[in-house]
Amino acid sequence: MSYDILLLLIVLVPVLLSTTLPAVAKFSVSIRNFAALLLMLVPMVFLCILLPEVISGNTVKYVFEFPLGINFILQADIFATFTALASVLVSTVILIYSFEYIKHYENQNEYYFIVVLFLGSMMGIIFSANLIFIYIFWEMTALASWRLIGFFREKEYVRRANKAFLLTAAGALFMLVGFLIIAETAGSFDLDIIANAGITGGIVDLAIIFILIGIFTKSATFPLHSWLADAGIAPSPVTALLHAAVLVKIGVYVYGRLFSFVIIPSDSLRTAILVVIAVSAFVSGGIAFVEKDIKRVIAFSTISQLAFIFLGFVSGGKVAFAGAMLFILIHGLAKAGLFLCAGIIEHKVHTKDLDKMGGLLKYMPFTAVAFACCALSVMGIPPFAGFFSKFLVIIGSVMDGNVFTGFAFIICAAFTVLYIVRLFTKIFLGEERGDFKLLPKEKVFSPMVFSVIILAVLSLGFGLFFGDIFTIANLAANQMITI
Amino acid sequence: MSFSLAVLIPLFLVLFFNLPFYRISGKIAVFIASLFCIVQAFSFFLPVNATCPAVQNLVSYFMLDFQCDGISRLMLLTSAIVAFASILVLYAMEDSDRKQFNFVNLILLSLAGMNGLFFVRDIFSVYVFIEVIAATSYILIAINKDKNALEASFKYLVMSSVATVMMLSSIAILFLVAGGTDFVTVSNMYQQYGGNSLVTAAVVLFIVGLFIKGGVMPFHGWLPDSYLAAPAPVSVYLAGMVTKTTGIYTLIRLFYSVFGFNTAIQSILLIFASISIVLGAFAAINQNNFKRMLAYSSISQVGYIVLGFGAGTTFGVAAAIFHLFNHSVFKSLLFVNSAALEKQVNVSDMSEMGGLASKMPVTSTTSVIAFLSTAGIPPLSGFWSKLMIILALWTADLKVYAVIAILASILTMTYFLIMQKKVFFGRLKEGFENVKEAPLAITFVSILLCAITVVVGLLFPFVLNGLINSAVSF
Numbered sequence: 017m018s019y020d021i022l023l024l025l026i027v028l029v030p031v032l033l034s035t036t037l038p039a040v041a042k043f044s045v046s047i048r049n050f051a052a053l054l055l056m057l058v059p060m061v062f063l064c065i066l067l068p069e070v071i072s073g074n075t076v077k078y079v080f081e082f083p084l085g086i087n088f089i090l091q092a093d094i095f096a097t098f099t100a101l102a103s104v105l106v107s108t109v110i111l112i113y114s115f116e117y118i119k120h121y122e123n124q125n126e127y128y129f130i131v132v133l134f135l136g137s138m139m140g141i142i143f144s145a146n147l148i149f150i151y152i153f154w155e156m157t158a159l160a161s162w163r164l165i166g167f168f169r170e171k172e173y174v175r176r177a178n179k180a181f182l183l184t185a186a187g188a189l190f191m192l193v194g195f196l197i198i199a200e201t202a203g204s205f206d207l208d209i210i211a212n213a214g215i216t217g218g219i220v221d222l223a224i225i226f227i228l229i230g231i232f233t234k235s236a237t238f239p240l241h242s243w244l245a246d247a248g249i250a251p252s253p254v255t256a257l258l259h260a261a262v263l264v265k266i267g268v269y270v271y272g273r274l275f276s277f278v279i280i281p282s283d284s285l286r287t288a289i290l291v292v293i294a295v296s297a298f299v300s301g302g303i304a305f306v307e308k309d310i311k312r313v314i315a316f317s318t319i320s321q322l323a324f325i326f327l328g329f330v331s332g333g334k335v336a337f338a339g340a341m342l343f344i345l346i347h348g349l350a351k352a353g354l355f356l357c358a359g360i361i362e363h364k365v366h367t368k369d370l371d372k373m374g375g376l377l378k379y380m381p382f383t384a385v386a387f388a389c390c391a392l393s394v395m396g397i398p399p400f401a402g403f404f405s406k407f408l409v410i411i412g413s414v415m416d417g418n419v420f421t422g423f424a425f426i427i428c429a430a431f432t433v434l435y436i437v438r439l440f441t442k443i444f445l446g447e448e449r450g451d452f453k454l455l456p457k458e459k460v461f462s463p464m465v466f467s468v469i470i471l472a473v474l475s476l477g478f479g480l481f482f483g484d485i486f487t488i489a490n491l492a493a494n495q496m497i498t499i
Numbered sequence: 500m501s502f503s504l505a506v507l508i509p510l511f512l513v514l515f516f517n518l519p520f521y522r523i524s525g526k527i528a529v530f531i532a533s534l535f536c537i538v539q540a541f542s543f544f545l546p547v548n549a550t551c552p553a554v555q556n557l558v559s560y561f562m563l564d565f566q567c568d569g570i571s572r573l574m575l576l577t578s579a580i581v582a583f584a585s586i587l588v589l590y591a592m593e594d595s596d597r598k599q600f601n602f603v604n605l606i607l608l609s610l611a612g613m614n615g616l617f618f619v620r621d622i623f624s625v626y627v628f629i630e631v632i633a634a635t636s637y638i639l640i641a642i643n644k645d646k647n648a649l650e651a652s653f654k655y656l657v658m659s660s661v662a663t664v665m666m667l668s669s670i671a672i673l674f675l676v677a678g679g680t681d682f683v684t685v686s687n688m689y690q691q692y693g694g695n696s697l698v699t700a701a702v703v704l705f706i707v708g709l710f711i712k713g714g715v716m717p718f719h720g721w722l723p724d725s726y727l728a729a730p731a732p733v734s735v736y737l738a739g740m741v742t743k744t745t746g747i748y749t750l751i752r753l754f755y756s757v758f759g760f761n762t763a764i765q766s767i768l769l770i771f772a773s774i775s776i777v778l779g780a781f782a783a784i785n786q787n788n789f790k791r792m793l794a795y796s797s798i799s800q801v802g803y804i805v806l807g808f809g810a811g812t813t814f815g816v817a818a819a820i821f822h823l824f825n826h827s828v829f830k831s832l833l834f835v836n837s838a839a840l841e842k843q844v845n846v847s848d849m850s851e852m853g854g855l856a857s858k859m860p861v862t863s864t865t866s867v868i869a870f871l872s873t874a875g876i877p878p879l880s881g882f883w884s885k886l887m888i889i890l891a892l893w894t895a896d897l898k899v900y901a902v903i904a905i906l907a908s909i910l911t912m913t914y915f916l917i918m919q920k921k922v923f924f925g926r927l928k929e930g931f932e933n934v935k936e937a938p939l940a941i942t943f944v945s946i947l948l949c950a951i952t953v954v955v956g957l958l959f960p961f962v963l964n965g966l967i968n969s970a971v972s973f
Contacts, residue, residue: 082959082960083960083963083964084887084890084963086886122857148886151877152877152878152882153877155876155877155882156876156877156878158876159871159876162916166924166925169854169924169925169926170925170926171920171925171926174920174924174925175920177924178916178917178920181912181916182909182912182913182916185874185876185908185909185912186906186909186912189905189906189908189909190906192889192905193901193902193905193906196889196890196893196901200893
């Protein structure tokens with residue numbers, strides 16, 4: 017099979033075949049679960065086949081001409097393939113986790129259908145090289161998150177799901193306005209042509225601002241972040257998927273894709289963006305320090321960490337870019353781990369209130385260790401992978417001349433350490449503020465605990481073998497930034 | 500000859516049903532009428548751009564020449580789909596054989612008028628066919644003879660008569676100046692005397708008349724009442740087809756084939772369209788009644804159609820026609836959903852429903868698809884037509900209106916999210932434990948319309964080349 021067909025299948029297999037999952041469930045629930053897993057593994061295998069090809073420097077491209085210049089173009093370079101692989105990896109672990117987590121609830125058919133559809137749309141965003149198709153897949157992910165956040169169907173939950181949908185979809189509409197301006201200036205929706213046109217000027221900056229509204233809503237950046245923490249009422253695998261691993265990464269990814277090479281923002285705009293993300297990092301870090309709901313703390317931490325990824329892409333240099341790209345993978349793994357651990361704790365203790373936990377280390381040792389590993393990675397403590405990516409992002413931005421921002425983000429990193437240590441202490445250490453004596457002994461080989469352990473091991477493993485993935489990231493940065 | 504069949508067959512069927520020697524049961528009438536709709540849908544594959552010197556030139560002034568172009572063909576398909584849907588809903592909803600029979604007769608009469616409207620190329624004949632449709636609609640709305648229905652029907656009658664007077668006076672003026680009423684004569688006259696204030700006044704009168712017929716804000720007063728009071732199958736037909744045909748299709752036809760565009764007229768269209776879009780959506784947000792909400796949503800979507808061809812380019816016309824087709828499909832679908840709710844739940848206040856998705860999976864899923872398509876969420880059909888409208892406005896350098904069109908989608912999403920939250924998405928309310936899915940006829944129609952929405956969306960490039968491009972080449 018040629019590579020371009022492979023690329024097409026990576027997007028189409030999950031998007032189209034996900035619709036069959038509810039039908040499969042008519043025969044057997046376990047076959048449906050297996051089929052859902054298969055629909056994630058197929059893109060993963062294809063991506064692994066694709067990776068050596070793109071690393072060797074070739075770009076795989078699939079083109080299908082549409083009328084009106086809305087061409088369906090999929091394009092795989094190292095950056096795209098790497099990010100896609102990271103998303104699929106995390107999503108697959110989350111899917112395995114949900115086999116156990118979700119099995120007692122209603123609407124499972126919809127859940128698996130939407131999760132796979134969501135992954136497919138994510139692949140679509142990552143590989144699309146046409147603005148309109150980026151928008152199309154972008155809205156599809158908003159739709160998926162709407163159904164997933166409202167999974168429990170309680171009134172309040174549905175309200176928050178609506179909020180998330182409205183905010184992100186509205187942001188996307190602003191983005192569409194930006195895309196139209198870009199297309200008019202450059203004469204096409206195709207990224208290649210826009211890149212060659214080399215457009216600049218006030219009107220382009222206006223377009224970038226419109227697009228940024230979309231990106232900031234999706235990637236939950238202050239002041240458009242409020243849906244993210246509210247959406248924490250969704251089931252834990254969903255929050256992990258949406259908040260940690262995949263959904264919020266869409267925004268930063270598209271930033272990296274569009275504004276690193278294709279459209280270059282002016283210097284003043286870049287400074288403004290740096291200020292916004294620095295504020296976002298500080299504010300959300302501060303909120304994370306005072307929140308009492310375990311999932312809200314992690315959600316605000318996500319907002320704060322996303323700013324680091326933005327920092328890497330905004331800085332514009334190769335090192336920062338490579339760092340940001342690795343940050344997507346590493347933060348995805350670690351943050352998914354934290355959310356999934358929170359899910360385990362919530363399942364056992366039946367509360368999300370930090371004040372009602374404490375001393376849980378004794379009752380769930382494996383979860384605690386996994387939580388600790390992921391937490392260390394998020395904090396950025398060596399030798400966990402999080403350290404390297406955070407270091408690269410900050411050092412990269414300083415190398416690009418943003419010394420003050422780099423300094424601000426170092427303080428932010430210290431913030432991260434503070435609130436995560438507080439979180440860990442409140443949950444696992446200290447006196448028991450609840451009746452935990454009757455909790456059953458924790459088993460390692462349940463899908464839930466097993467998947468968080470995988471995430472913890474990966475967080476450590478990528479740290480130990482950081483040199484290898486950095487080589488890939490470096491190649492990607494060289495490919496993207498040719499100045 | 501073939502086009503006149505589209506008018507003659509329904510007329511003949513009505514006659515045949517009502518011959519005095521025997522009685523035809525409502526079921527048979529339903530069967531024959533739906534068969535006719537299916538056949539009509541296939542007539543879409545007839546050759547285009549053919550002229551057919553039909554019936555006779557009744558009076559030498561009023562030519563009843565039938566002409567078929569791509570737009571007529573597409574409209575023929577649309578009316579077949581919507582009529583089919585409403586007939587099936589009728590079959591599921593109405594138990595009385597007599598009522599079924601009466602309804603089918605009226606629908607067929609209305610279809611005859613509609614199909615005629617798609618083919619005629621003469622402004623007076625346009626008026627005649629509009630009146631045929633309107634007359635049947637008055638009866639259809641009031642068919643149950645209850646107080647609200649009669650009131651709504653009367654309201655529609657009054658408003659419609661005002662529109663009629665406007666259109667007739669406009670036609671009279673145009674006839675006076677041009678000396679004929681067929682499109683070519685009027686068009687030639689308009690090119691010559693377009694700047695004349697009397698002619699402009701006539702055109703504006705005509706537009707306003709059609710705005711009333713199409714329920715464009717602020718001439719929409721009759722529309723929510725009649726949608727609400729009409730029996731379920733009638734509101735499917737009314738919302739899906741009647742207002743769109745008599746009002747909007749005619750508007751498009753007049754500007755596409757007769758008047759052409761100029762900036763003054765364009766700005767009228769654009770301003771009223773924007774008002775409709777925004778205010779209609781705001782009004783829809785405030786509604787608590789399912790059908791009323793849909794009615795306001797209809798007003799808002801009609802605004803999009805008018806906005807599309809207000810761009811004044813052939814691309815805009817293509818976008819408008821495409822959106823009209825899509826809107827007919829998904830709005831009918833939503834009204835079919837409301838019919839299903841009316842039949843199974845028998846509550847019309849949305850706040851009293853809740854969590855019905857678990858009991859009515861087909862209705863709920865199809866309503867989600869219809870809502871997403873209306874709100875313009877990709878990859879459904881509504882997204883593409885909306886995108887085309889936006890692109891048409893953008894390329895015509897009407898960027899402000901394009902931005903209004905884009906951002907008003909937020910409002911569309913809002914009211915539909917509220918609807919989903921109140922009706923389907925959520926916990927099942929008490930008292931609805933025994934609700935069952937709607938009968939097969941209704942679910943079948945829902946799935947059919949839903950499939951059209953999805954397939955048109957997914958196969959957009961082919962649809963655009965095959966369907967829209969042949970209707971309006973741009």
